[in-house]
Each structure stands twice: as C-alpha cells, then as structure tokens.
Amino acid sequence: MHRGDLAVLCTHLPFLLIKAGLCVANRIYKACANVRSHIRNTNTLSSTSAPTLYICSLQANSLKHLHSSYYISLLSSSQAYAQGLMGPVFVLLLLICVCNSEDRLTPAKPHSVGDRLISNGGIFALGFFSPKNSSANSYVGIWYHNIPERTYVWVANRDSPITGSSPGKFVLTTSSDLVLLDSKGSTLWTTMNNITTEATGAAAILLDSGNLVIRLPNGTDIWQSFHHPTDTILPNMSLQLSNNNNLSTHLVAWRAPDDPSTSDYSLGGDSSFQILVWNRTMPYWRRAALDGVLVFAMYQSKSGPIMSQTIVNRGGEFYLTYTVSDGSASMRMILHYTGMVKLLAWNSNSLSWDVFFERPGSSCDRYASCGPFGYCDATEAVATCKCLDGFESVGLDFSLGCQRKKEIRCGQGDSFITLLNMKTPDKFLYIRNRSFDQCAEECSRNCSCTAYAYANLSNLGVTVDQSRCLVWMGELVDTEKRGDGLGENLYLRIPSSSVNKKTGALKIALPVMASLLIIMCICLVWIRKSRG
Secondary structure, eight states, X not given: OOHHHHHHHHHHXXXXXXXHTOTTHHHHHHHHHHHHHHHHHHTOOOSSOOOOEEEEEEOOGGGGGGTOEEEEEEEEOHHHHHTTOSSOOEEEEEEEEETTOOSEEOTTSOEETXXXXXXXXXXXXXXXXXXXXXXXXXXXXEEESSSSSOOEEEESSTTSOEETTOOOEEXXXXXXXXXXXXXXXXXXXXXXXXXXXXXXXXXXXXXXXXOEEEEOTTSOEEEEGGGSOSSEEXXXXXXXXXXXXXXXXXXXXXXXXXXXXXXXXXXXXXXXXXXXXXXTTEEEEEOOOOOSOSEEEEEEETTEEEEEEEEEEETTEEEEEEEEOTTOOOEEEEEOTTSOEEEEEEETTTTEEEEEEEESOSGGGSTTTTOTTEEEETTSSSOEEEEOTTEEESSSSXXXXXXXXXXXXXXXXXXXXXXXXXXXXXXXXXXXXXXXXXXHHHHHTOTTEEEEEEEEOGGGTOOSOOEEEEEXXXXXXXXEEOSSSOOEEEEEEEOHHHHHHHHHHHXXXXXXXXXXXXXXXXXXXXXXXXXX
C-alpha cells in the first residue's frame, strides 16, 4: 500500500465506520492517527500514487476476549481520482464482523473456508489453508496465531486434500466425531471415537498448547490431535515410543515445503525403546537404547535451562516428551522433509525460526555410516569415522567398515576392554533380570558375543525388572563416541594378546620415562651449581 493512499484511508475510515454503526471507530481512529504521524515523520508521503484495492485487517486487542476480527475491504474510485476530485473517493464494499473466531466447534456451528478457531490465549489458530505455491489443494490445519510467519503444526487431511475451488466443511457430529466434508458431502477425513450414543454438549476445543480436543460436558477428552501428530512435537506433548503391544506413534515428515502429504521419512520408537528415523523401511538415524537416564537432554541459554527432553514411563508404556521453561520463546520439534530432526526456537528479533538442535548432526551421524565395527567420533572438531580398538579399516572410506587385526580364538584368554561415553550399537539382544556381573558372564561364556552393556532403569519408574543387559552377537553397527557426556560404557571383546601388548608397552614406557625425568633433574641441578 502506498503511504499517500494509507494516509487518506486513515482519514476517512473512522467516519465510514461510524456511519456503519461500529463501536470500534474510536480505537481505529487512534491507530490511524499513529500511522499518519509516522508517515509525516518519515517525510516520504506520496500524493501521486494511484489508488488500488486494499484489504485492511484489524484485531481489536481490547476485545481479544471476544476473539473477534474485523475485516474492512475498500475500493478507491480510479475514475473519481482521474477527474481531479478531492483525493481518492473510497467506496465501502464489504464490512464483516467475524464473530465465530472462538476456541471451540460445536455440532450447531460447522466451519467453512474463512472460519477459524483461535485458542483462548490467541496462541494457535485452526482453519482451512492452502500452502504457498499449492493453491489447488486446501487442508484443515493448526498454526501459530501469534507469530507472523505462518507455521503449521498439525494437518488433518494431509493425504486427502480438498481439490480445486470446491468449498469444504469441518463439522463436529452429534456422535462427537470431527468430520471434514467436500462440496459433494463426501468424507475426506474423520476421527473414530466409537461412541454409540449422542453426547449432548460435546465440543471440539483448540487449547493454547496447540492441542485440538473433543471434550465431553463432564470434562473428559475422548480424542486429541496430540495423539495423532503429523510432523511436529509441541511442548508438553507426548510421543508414544511403545505400548504393551509394542506399537508406537510416529511423526511423518511433509513431502516438500509446500506439500503436507506424508513423505518417506518417519520418526518413532521400536520394540527396544530406541528412537529412530526411517527412510521408508530403512533406518536413517537412531538414538541409543534407553539407559536409565530420565532426562536425557538439556539445552541451556545464558539465562538458564530452556528445554528438557524426558522419557516418561506410564504403566509400562514409554513416551518422549519435552518441556520449556516459563518465559521461553515458542519452540517446536519437527521431522523435517529432509529427514532431519530439528528443535526450533522463535527469534522475535529476526522474526524467524532458529535451529537449536538437529540430528543427524554430521554425515557420520547417519545410521551405520561408518560401517561394521566403525564408529563416529563426535569428540573431534569435525566428526570422523574411526575403527574400534583392535580393528582396522577395510577400505579407504569406511563404506565396508572395519575388521579385526587379530581374530579371537574362543577360550584362549580373550578379554573385554571398556569404551567410555559410547552410543550403544544397534541390533542387540535384551536379556532381562540380570545383574552387571551376570550380564558380563552372559557375554563372556558365549564365543559369538562381541560386546555387552548394562544399565539400571530404576530412574524410569520400572518396578518389575530394573536391569537392562544388552549383548551383541556378530557385527557392531551404528556406534558413536559421544561428545556430550550422555554416552555409556560399552564392553568390547578383544584377543588377550591385544591387552598384553598394551600392558607390555606400558611396562616399557613407564620406566623409560622415569629414567629420563631423573636424568633431566640431575642436569638441572648441575647447571645451577656451575652457574653459582
């Protein structure tokens, strides 16, 4: 909008609103006075700009509790302007008070294109949308309402879009199900609550957490969008890693920045309580198995903790959740369309999302990128593939991994070395009800056992079996030396000769170093006396 037209618009708009009988004219007049003052101060007012069609959107902050937005569309008369009349003559085309921007949907109030739910605190909004560069399809989704950059956190019909220009309807049925209908009345998406009787008074409510819930009059939530995520985890949202049937809830990435349909990348937990990202059925990135650490990550700013990720045990079912400190910026964790797991924080200065954390963090952090018996050393300035102790590279690029320098002969004095701060490998056997010594014995007496690891799960609220004994048979894949102190001990089987060689080298090196130190001390004393 040209500033000249804006000044004229702000001059005439309050009188048009008064004529229309709106009580907010005075508030708009004050806002426009500030605009005119700003334009005069900048001294860049353009009085020759041609008038055009404008849409002015104002949400009265003082009426925020009504969740009402006022939209005014005005058309300036180009003909009157050309005839030299006193400035642009504005014709009021449309004056709409959108009073259905509430936080809830009821069977009596279905939603159509242009309608919105806005959470009670104005943090999130729900409505119909079309992604950028994809106006042919429309969806029902949830996005941040208090952030200028449109950011979607949930999409209902991501694989069943409303095509073309046909309008859709988003309704809550009398059986307490949310249903999205196309223009022909066909169902594109629906919830399944299995409620056989009508629940009078039920409503779909958009909460300030970003969670859309179907709530009965007694306060019971019979469905919630947090249990059916798309690509985003919000604070205080729980992602189910496993349940008693070894099932989990998955995040599924968008196919492209402007295409919310499901892609090949998904994130979830497996039967061993590991968090993985899959590319179709192939692992792309993996977090190590649960090691008993309740809060397994904490990210801090200069002012203190911002976010903590937590594993929660609820009756034997494990969930991933994260919380943010009071007063922290808006944060979200997403599975990006590239397969990256990202934690993003809103920067109110740059008006953009800052990447706070992402995995895989390097090329060697991707699943099994260093090959069998290789590991990603994240303690280096640049993460690098290396071979485990007692192994050497098969090729030049670690595509084939590593091989033993000397083969193990079972029962001939082989032993175990301790590797500190390691991300435990994949493809392990979980042996229950074992102490540390029993876990070590399980591996040492089996010649096929390559390594073992042990952890106490009491911090996770496990009451039946608080031990976690993992053993590996054969190759070790997707191993990492952690640089954040969150790794654990991995006990690796090696030939006894490897230990003896290291011990022998130490036996030789220590006396030699001691002798050199004594000689240096004698020389220093002699030099000092000779100078004296």
